[in-house]
Amino acid sequence: MDTILSPLYYAVSWIIVQFHSFYSLIFDENSGAAWGLSIVSLVVLIRICLIPLFVKQIKSTRNMQALQPKMKAIQERYKSDKQRQSEEMMKLYKETGTNPLSSCLPILAQSPFFISLYQVLSHIANNQTVGVINQSLLESAQKAHIFGAPLAAKFLDTPEKIQSLGASVTDVRVVTVIMIVLMSASQFYTQRQLMTKNVDLTVKTPFMQQQKMLMYVFPIMFAVFGIGFPGFPVGVLLYWLTTNVWTMGQQMFVIRRNPTPGSKAFEERQQRLRAKGKLKEDPAEVEAKKVAEEARQNRQQPKRQSKSQRQTQPTTTGGAKQAGGSKPAGGAGAQRRTRAGAGAGASDVSGADASKKQSLEKQAPQDSKPKGGSSASGSRNAKSGQRKGQQRPKHPSKK
Numbered sequence: 001m002d003t004i005l006s007p008l009y010y011a012v013s014w015i016i017v018q019f020h021s022f023y024s025l026i027f028d029e030n031s032g033a034a035w036g037l038s039i040v041s042l043v044v045l046i047r048i049c050l051i052p053l054f055v056k057q058i059k060s061t062r063n064m065q066a067l068q069p070k071m072k073a074i075q076e077r078y079k080s081d082k083q084r085q086s087e088e089m090m091k092l093y094k095e096t097g098t099n100p101l102s103s104c105l106p107i108l109a110q111s112p113f114f115i116s117l118y119q120v121l122s123h124i125a126n127n128q129t130v131g132v133i134n135q136s137l138l139e140s141a142q143k144a145h146i147f148g149a150p151l152a153a154k155f156l157d158t159p160e161k162i163q164s165l166g167a168s169v170t171d172v173r174v175v176t177v178i179m180i181v182l183m184s185a186s187q188f189y190t191q192r193q194l195m196t197k198n199v200d201l202t203v204k205t206p207f208m209q210q211q212k213m214l215m216y217v218f219p220i221m222f223a224v225f226g227i228g229f230p231g232f233p234v235g236v237l238l239y240w241l242t243t244n245v246w247t248m249g250q251q252m253f254v255i256r257r258n259p260t261p262g263s264k265a266f267e268e269r270q271q272r273l274r275a276k277g278k279l280k281e282d283p284a285e286v287e288a289k290k291v292a293e294e295a296r297q298n299r300q301q302p303k304r305q306s307k308s309q310r311q312t313q314p315t316t317t318g319g320a321k322q323a324g325g326s327k328p329a330g331g332a333g334a335q336r337r338t339r340a341g342a343g344a345g346a347s348d349v350s351g352a353d354a355s356k357k358q359s360l361e362k363q364a365p366q367d368s369k370p371k372g373g374s375s376a377s378g379s380r381n382a383k384s385g386q387r388k389g390q391q392r393p394k395h396p397s398k399k
Contacts, residue, residue: 008116013131015042016120020137035144035151039117039235043242046113047250053105054250062260063098110243114236121233125152125165142166149175151235155227172234179237180226184219186244190251191215197255197265 019038020029027033070092078085093099123130124141133141144151148171153162155176159169192215222240226232232240259265273279 005112005116005119008112009120010131012042012113012116013120013133015045017132017137030140030143032144032146032151035141035235036146036238039151039238040242042113042117043239043246046110047243047246050106050109053109057104057106058254058258060099063096067092067096067098114239117239118233118236121152121235125150125154125161125233146234146238147171147175149234151238152233154231154233155180156231176226176232176234176237179234179241180223180232183226183237183241183244184223186241186248187222188215188219190244190248191218193248193251193255197259197263 016035016038019041020034023034023037027037071089074085074088074092078088120130120133124133124138127138127142129135129138141151142165145167148167150162150165150167150172153165153167153172153176155173157172162169162172195212195215226237226240255265256269259269270279
């Protein structure tokens, strides 16, 4: 590992020494302020160089958020064919120009510098020269303390090792715990700010669940690594705390100036631009919003009623219905009488027709009776035949 990263050891140590030479003009060269500000300046320099990667990370994250519904559809469609699913995913990434690893680029780019700084401080703690740090600079760095804790001291260092660096166990552990708490809190706040303000809440995607999980996992992970194995020196904790504060401020700037469409921060930005008159909206949309707001303000809530009022209200309405129903009684009676008169007239006409029919039957010849009888018998036979045809067949056992 030392052989592979030895060029980075020289680069990191050289940058720190250059900043230390500058701050030694203001502070004591053996003070924690000179060495601590050198580490902070190293972080600032690295993060300035990583700004293009940060912009690419923002674009990649937003593209991944927009692609989540399509990715979920591909997974559901080809859930039994993993190879086809991977091919369709790669095709979707290529068509949209999205790289899933772009969101991890700033962290991956910082990792070599982080490891190099860790190794440089470990060499200083073990009284070993590294990179461009010679023996005189090594002794000066060992004397540097931040709030009583040496830059190369760790939380789990033995009392003998801490005393050899010119400090007490209590000072080292108090300072390391405070820095670890601040580091974890800044990491949690940064992730929470991203989840609550810069995420489109109208679209529920697995990406949101992933970010929510990372919001709790990262602070716990850094707290465990900072205190336990491998244990971060005070200088590394200072480096990581500084980079977390930089990330938090950089993200606040991006959320305010260029928020994700559909997010809470985007709505707040639209309101600010609208208040300043810099946002031009469609007149039809403005009129629709105005009408909706007026309707909401003019809407009246139903008055609250007691139990006795709710019980008396149906009785009153029932009485009103009865009173209203008694009015058309006369009209209904007149209609019934009219119908009865019409029925009586119809019965008189039908009676006259019946008497004429009887007189014609009496005048008919007597020889027509057999014909009528035969027809009657024929109709009876036909009916009996119909009845016989409609009967169910008997069971074979009963035959």
